[in-house]
Amino acid sequence: MSQAVITTTDGLRIAKRLTNHWQHKFQISSLGDTGFVVHFPSAEVVLLPSADALQVEIRPVEGGSEPMDLAKLQSVVASHIDRMAGEVFDYQWHDA
Template sequence: MKSNTTIQTDDAKRIAKRLLNHWKHKFEVAETDEQFSIFMPDATVILRPHIDGLIVELETTQEDGAHLQHVIVEHLNRMAQREFMVEWQHQA
């Protein structure tokens, strides 16, 4: 399953970096100038910061990724110290 969402924020790079640092003790991570990647056992999360938002891409082998989507958003909320309203788009 693949899904993505865009979070409206002026702090995208800082939030993505905080989440990467938070999860690097549990999962393999990678960082480039354009994106932050988190490699979980059954999913990959890509964070792409832009000037006015953070694009979040999720690819998972789970049949239903809703729980993982929720976990990602909850962690991003914590890293940003605010609540984001998020709507995920699903891809075939």
């Protein structure tokens, strides 16, 4: 699993905008009040907003329909978050 934590007070708004954007292409699951899961063919992208951050986790899916290209997925997720937020964040991805 790869993880990044973005410092922002707009985590929930960004997560909602991102899931609304991706819902036409991917299945989205709600984690109740804690966040969302975006189901990519090769991975699950978990968005966990809090009052002062947005935690992003990329989890490989065993037996997914495509092999996971982690670097590409990190780039896609980061660029979409930046676009939904209207600002550019510093992403420090690390294995969790």
